[in-house]
Amino acid sequence: MILIKYKPMYKVSISGKELGYIKNKEALEESLKEEIIEKSEKNVDSIQIKTNPEYELKLIERTIETKETQIIKEIENDVDVTYRYYEIAFNNEAMDYVNTLEEATQVISNIKEESQEQELDLSIIEKYTRNEEEIKTTTLNIAQNDVKTKIAQKIEEQEKQKEEEKRINSMPEINGIKLAYLPVSGRISSRYGVSSRIRKSKHTGLDIATSKGTPIKVVAAGTVTCASYKGSYGNLVKVEHGNGLETWYAHTSKMHVTVGQKVTAGEVIAEVGSTGNSTGNHLHLEIRINGEHVNPQNYLYK
DSSP: OHHHHEEEEEEEEETTEEEEEESOHHHHHHHHIIIIITOOOTTEEEEEESSOOEEEEEEEETTSOOOHHHHHHHHHTSEEEEEEEEEEEETTEEEEEESOHHHHHHHHHHHHHHTTTSOOOEEEEEEEESOGGGOOOOOHHHHHHHHHHHHHHHHHHHHHHHHHHHHHHHSOEETTEEOOOOSOOOEEEEOTTOOOTTOSSOOOSEEEEOOTTOEEEOSSOEEEEEEEEOGGGOEEEEEEEETTEEEEEEEESEEOOOTTOEEOTTOEEEEOBOOSSOSSSEEEEEEEETTEEEOGGGTSOO
């Protein structure tokens, strides 16, 4: 009589939440494996059910229907998905991303075949994430063009960097401080040590004439010790470089630094102007060693 009215079924629950009833526990586990765990989708590396379902064998009324499909969907909403994609790197720096190892291998093979005269350090890095939005992959053709373009840019940047290092290495030093940059380019309008009707004493620096607003670069790294209007110097920036070396930049139209500020070699600290005792737009550059001014042309603008 009981079996006429009732039937044996498994109640399925997750963390105490009832999801429904099924006939066969093994069949549901197999369905979970096929439809969720072993699901084959782009970039999916693995899928793990966060909380395993719990089963309880019960006798229920025969009118109650099973809910295998709904249960599977409910469990599918409670999974951890790990995604996999592939980074194509040049000199260990990411260039682009593709979906499969085969695509990454093909991109590198094609680029190396086209660049037989160059030894390119190309590599493939397997990447994993649980955030699908992080995956920014492209197609094989787009990736190949992007990587080629970026490699060309990197090689150009490296060549420029080598030239810049070569240039800096050729620059002079004072007390171990490398004078890495010329403050401005222009015409020397007044040399060190000359007398003039507009000066009470001999010239303590070097004047380089150029247009108003020209950026003035600091010759070496250091600390700003002055950035204010100083009489005949006009707007004056002083930078202390260490080991007794100090540089002065006078007559500026604008100053972009403040006292106490740390500056790096080549950083723009001011703009050319004609403030103070000046007859035209130019930079008055002074180099001082242990407080004494020296001829800048012994080191720069030779």
